[in-house]
Amino acid sequence: MDFVSIRVITADVARLTGFYERATGVSATRPTEDFSELRTPTATLAIASTRTVPLFAPDSARPxxxxxxxxxxxxxxxxxxxxxxxxxxxxxxxxxxxxxxxxxxxxxxxxxxxxxxxxxxxxxxxxxxxxx
Structure with a gap:
């Protein structure tokens, strides 16, 4: 088993992604407005909108x-x-x-x-x- 990422749920993907890009110097990929990833050689920080939570389990995560x-x-x-x-x-x-x-x-x-x-x-x- 390999640990590959942590996902943070937020109400503002663009704001949080921009913060982490500035803080880390890592550019994010943004496949949709509801999801971004900052990939490093060892792990990924995923940032997802509250709109993605129901896809996994409704009300399972709060920003x-x-x-x-x-x-x-x-x-x-x-x-x-x-x-x-x-x-x-x-x-x-x-x-x-x-x-x-x-x-x-x-x-x-x-x-x-x-x-x-x-x-x-x-x-x-x-x-x-x-x-x-």
């Missing part, structure tokens, strides 16, 4: 209602990402912080309030774990 998942991106330099995001007016949850497990981490919220973590491995162990 801007997440308080348990953190969407994580490995970045080359979390401090530089912090400066870039600050210029874009992003709402930060914390400043870049080195975690006990060896990653320098930055938490912020996307326009729907979902938590996003940009992190950079900084200890030898963490660097080895995430070596590309």
């Amino acid at each position: 801007a209602d997440n308080r348990s998942v953190i969407i994580e991106f490995l970045v080359d330099d979390v401090d530089r990402a912090h400066r870039d995001l600050a210029e874009a007016g992003v709402e930060f949850v914390n400043e870049p912080t080195t975690m006990p497990w060896g990653n320098r981490s930055l938490l912020f919220r996307d326009p729907d309030g979902n938590l996003v973590n940009f992190f950079t491995p900084v200890t030898p162990e963490a660097k080895e774990k995430f070596a590309r």
